Amino acid sequence: MSDDPTRQEGTQEGHDGPVNSDQTNEFKEDPWTEGPEVPPGKGAKQTSGAPGDDAETLRERQRLAQLEMMDHWIGGVLTEQRRTRRWKLFFRLMFLAVVLVALSAALYSLFWDSPSVATPTQRHLGIVEVNGVIASDSPANAERIIQGLNRAWDAESAAAVVLHINSPGGSPVQSQRIYAEIMRLREQGDKPIIAVIEDIGASGAYYIAAAADEIIASPVSLVGSIGVIYAGxxxxxxxxxxxxxxxxxxxxxxxxxxxxxxxxxxxxxxxxQGVLSQTHRQFIDDVRAGRGERLSDSSDIFSGLIWSGEQGIELGLVDQLGSLEQLSRDQVGNIDWVDYTPSLDPFERFTRRFTEVAAEVLGIRAPNTPLRF
Structure with a gap:
């Protein structure tokens, strides 16, 4: 430390040599960087190289800076490519998973979805579910129900084939196909075919039930609605x-x-109107053929009205009031039944439900036929 007061007031020791006090005024606080303000030329001098560097050294420093910048850019590109590859791999795995699920569902439906393989030996009721709207693109379609009917019919230990109905009706064509198959089996006479109606068995669903040997319903079940409708x-x-x-x-x-x-x-x-009337006539004729003389002479039966199960007894639309449990006790002595309806594989259920929801949201869902039972 020097004892010269002039030196203390006029100069300050620094790494680059003495600095005048006038120069220190240039290092003001920079509000943007929160540090000392660098005078013009100082930053350029520091980035371009140390004092005394020759031209070759400066060029080398610039080349290294460019290489460092290039490394950063290449690193960013590689990182983005890695992200892209990860997403591609993710979507490929998702696609593979969907394919595997679909393949597994198909194999399951082909080799394991068959209750007749493990048919019980004790006497039981062979159940076939008719649930929901009857249509070619719904679970209650003719092909599925007919397959279940034949499975239950062929099961030797099945005491009776039971159509377990809970449906408001639907397609005339699908209903007629199921009706014709029930009538064919009924004519063979090997075992009874009984329709048990839960909450509702109306229109096309009653069309199906009319082909059975006997119809059982709850007192508050809804039955009938024998008519044809077109709405637009x-x-x-x-x-x-x-x-x-x-x-x-x-x-x-x-x-x-x-x-x-x-x-x-x-x-x-x-x-x-002529088309509707002719279809209605076919409906009436088939119900009469199935129910025979059990129907009453009331003209209201075929008017499209819907009746309770208790009213159906009086009109001949229903044979007796009861339930599935009661029927099982009467037929086999205890509550014992087996569902022979072919089950839907999980992938089909998912795609069917997804398609239905999308169609309803988009407002493009429409029945396959304008006529409805």
Whole structure:
């Protein structure tokens, strides 16, 4: 430490040599960096190299800085590529998982989904479920129910084939297919076919039940509704108010007679009513063939009205009031039944439910046929 007061006031010792006190005023507090402000030229001097470096050294320093920058850039690119590969691998594994699930479900339905393989030897009821809307794209479709009927019919230890019904009806074609198969089995006469109606067995569901040897229902079950319905909308005035032009090209003058954006004239209405009436007549004839003289003479039976199980007894629509448990005790002496309805594999249930929800959300769900039982 020097004793010269002039030196203490005028200069300060630093790493680069003496610095004048006037120069220290240049190192002001920088509010952006929260550190000393670097005078012009100082930063450039420090980044370009140390004092006394020659041109070759400076070029080498610049080259190293460029290499470091390049390393950082390459590192970022490699990191992004690794992320992309991870996502690709994830989606590939997800796709593989879906394929494996579908394959497993298919193998299960082919080799293990068969209750007839392990049919019990003791007497029991052979149950076939008719649950929900009857349609080709629903679990209550003709192919599935007919397969269950034949499984239960072929089971030697099954004392009776029981249609366990809880359905509001549905497709005329699907209902007629099931009806015809029940009538075919019924004519063989080997074992009774009994329909047990739970909450509802109406319209197409009652069509199926009418083919059975006997119909059992709860006193508060809903049965009947023997009729045919077509429902639609007319938007011709709405489309005119919106200023939208409807363009429909057809080959055949009546091809678009049910177009909701065109008025339904008298001739088209008369024709369509004839189709409904003929289908209704087929419904009535099949119910009469199945129920025979048990039906009452009341004209209201075929009017489309729905009745309680207790009212159905009076009209001949139902043979007796009871339940599945009571029927099992009467037929086999205890509560014992086996479900012969082919089960849906998990993947099919998932895709079916997903498709139904998506169609309902998008508003594009429509029945396969405009006529409904």
């Amino acid at each position: 909308f007319g938007f011709e005035e709405a489309i005119e108010r919106l200023g939208v032009e409807r363009r429909v090209l057809t080959a055949g003058e009546n091809k678009a007679f049910l177009d909701p954006f065109q008025p339904l004239d008298d001739d088209a209405e008369t024709f369509w």
